[in-house]
Amino acid sequence: MKVLVVGGGPIGLEAAVLLVKTGFEVLLVERGSMLAASVHLWRHVHLFSSNDLNCSTWGLHALSELGDDAPISGGHPTGSHYIESYLSRLGAWLASQPLCTICLNTTVDAISRGGLLKNEQVKAAGEHARDEQPFEALLVKDGHEEVRVRGISAVLDCSGTYLNPNFLGRGGAPALGERSLRSSASQLAESSPGAYEEPASRFFFRGLPDVLGDRRAAFVASGGGVAKFRRVAIVGCGYSAATVLLQLRELAMQMPDLPLEVDWMLRREVGKEPYAPISNDPLPTRASLINMANAIARGDGCPANMTVRTHRGCAIDELSIIPNSDGTGGCLQLMGEERDEANAEQPMNVLTDVIVSVVGYRPDMELSRELQEPAPPPPPSRIAAARGARPMALASSLLSQRIAAKGTAAAGDCLQQKSAGAELLATPEPHFYLLGSKAYGRHSSFLLKHGHDHVKAVVDMLQKDFAEEIP
Numbered sequence: 001m002k003v004l005v006v007g008g009g010p011i012g013l014e015a016a017v018l019l020v021k022t023g024f025e026v027l028l029v030e031r032g033s034m035l036a037a038s039v040h041l042w043r044h045v046h047l048f049s050s051n052d053l054n055c056s057t058w059g060l061h062a063l064s065e066l067g068d069d070a071p072i073s074g075g076h077p078t079g080s081h082y083i084e085s086y087l088s089r090l091g092a093w094l095a096s097q098p099l100c101t102i103c104l105n106t107t108v109d110a111i112s113r114g115g116l117l118k119n120e121q122v123k124a125a126g127e128h129a130r131d132e133q134p135f136e137a138l139l140v141k142d143g144h145e146e147v148r149v150r151g152i153s154a155v156l157d158c159s160g161t162y163l164n165p166n167f168l169g170r171g172g173a174p175a176l177g178e179r180s181l182r183s184s185a186s187q188l189a190e191s192s193p194g195a196y197e198e199p200a201s202r203f204f205f206r207g208l209p210d211v212l213g214d215r216r217a218a219f220v221a222s223g224g225g226v227a228k229f230r231r232v233a234i235v236g237c238g239y240s241a242a243t244v245l246l247q248l249r250e251l252a253m254q255m256p257d258l259p260l261e262v263d264w265m266l267r268r269e270v271g272k273e274p275y276a277p278i279s280n281d282p283l284p285t286r287a288s289l290i291n292m293a294n295a296i297a298r299g300d301g302c303p304a305n306m307t308v309r310t311h312r313g314c315a316i317d318e319l320s321i322i323p324n325s326d327g328t329g330g331c332l333q334l335m336g337e338e339r340d341e342a343n344a345e346q347p348m349n350v351l352t353d354v355i356v357s358v359v360g361y362r363p364d365m366e367l368s369r370e371l372q373e374p375a376p377p378p379p380p381s382r383i384a385a386a387r388g389a390r391p392m393a394l395a396s397s398l399l400s401q402r403i404a405a406k407g408t409a410a411a412g413d414c415l416q417q418k419s420a421g422a423e424l425l426a427t428p429e430p431h432f433y434l435l436g437s438k439a440y441g442r443h444s445s446f447l448l449k450h451g452h453d454h455v456k457a458v459v460d461m462l463q464k465d466f467a468e469e470i471p
Ligand SMILES: Cc1cc2nc3c(=O)[nH]c(=O)nc-3n(C[C@H](O)[C@H](O)[C@H](O)COP(=O)(O)OP(=O)(O)OC[C@H]3O[C@@H](n4cnc5c(N)ncnc54)[C@H](O)[C@@H]3O)c2cc1C
Pocket: 006, 007, 008, 009, 010, 011, 012, 029, 030, 031, 032, 035, 036, 037, 038, 039, 042, 045, 046, 047, 048, 049, 106, 107, 108, 109, 158, 159, 160, 161, 162, 163, 208, 240, 367, 435, 436, 437, 438, 446, 447, 448, 449
């Protein structure tokens, strides 16, 4: 009874631990060189949920079996601390279990259902013909060695979304020139996510650079012994954009003699604060992040040497490189439209040295391309936008919940979501499940706490389905 867990992030690890504790054999495959490789990319960021919400009961139990202390209750760890104090310990527990095999530096490239093509042996809901054939997976180790694994009874796809950022162009489409900047970015080492660095004075980040840490040099140029801030454009208006903005503010405070110019590009209309505060927010660090970012947008709360220009109602059409006349260095140009104070459309043309694109992430469904696709339950008629767009069941339900919460105290608070039941986690492909942030599609409201509930619901279902085969 082998279960393949794709991705050794927080949810893949939790799933693997619970599966092993339930008696399943687990193959845990992680594309990075370490477990929790995606969390490692944002290791400098503080989680706004506390450890009580970040750790599962079975995970804490595994730590106690290792003789480890539980992470400090109520603490808000950085990604780095979360890995050290908890996730790496789950990995250590799994490594000590004969039922678990962990493969690092290995990508799950494709999953298939034995010899069946996607459209074969499809029966009505509830009649499982395809599950008579076990799954097979094509793994790619160290970027080149291909390995086929057969005899897999169930697959939990916990591969997350962080490695698949959205495009920043108008309507989510690539801006002209964006693809070529992105492909240069993806060739860089994993430790420098999304950085475009050739020639050395221009940078394009897709994700959260550590402004105060290992990516500081991208924001502060030092030529001939003289330090100078580079111009920075931030695109996006999620919590990641707020995090980058606050890190830049901190950097400006550390170097008060140097002027720092930031262009912040938001789709949100003129006349509204970038972030809608959540009333009586149960997560105080989230509340303070929102308040500080809104203050910066109003022109408050920045040191005298930092200027932030907010561009509202932005649509970006083109990114280009403007080289210096001698062909070296130069800067980046963003062109498109924005809205002025009177809400009228105006051309936008911003020159910058660094672009930080934090416009969200989406799931990459390529690895399950030969499986039956996750489909929505019959959606409420109000969410017509989601219909026909192949939304996943859980993502579709979240959209419904968001629409229902609009204008209420729960709006915008991911803690208020109802946890998904088994029926939303099942896909039309028997024993293939999406878990973790990937199950949320493009919704940014995933919380580890909900992910743990989903893991428990799916492992319970598998235990029931395979009761006769597990010891
Ligand atoms: C900056 C930031 C802050 C956040 N803060 C919080 C918070 O405070 N509280 C909270 O509850 N949530 C928070 N989240 C949301 C969420 O909990 C995290 O994104 C979390 O890491 C999601 O876990 P995951 O296991 O679903 O995905 P990931 O952490 O993305 O893990 C997926 C793993 O799969 C691997 N992988 C991908 N593709 C493949 C493949 N084909 N084959 C093999 N391996 C693969 C990746 O390398 C990665 O290690 C935050 C997210 C971000 C980005």
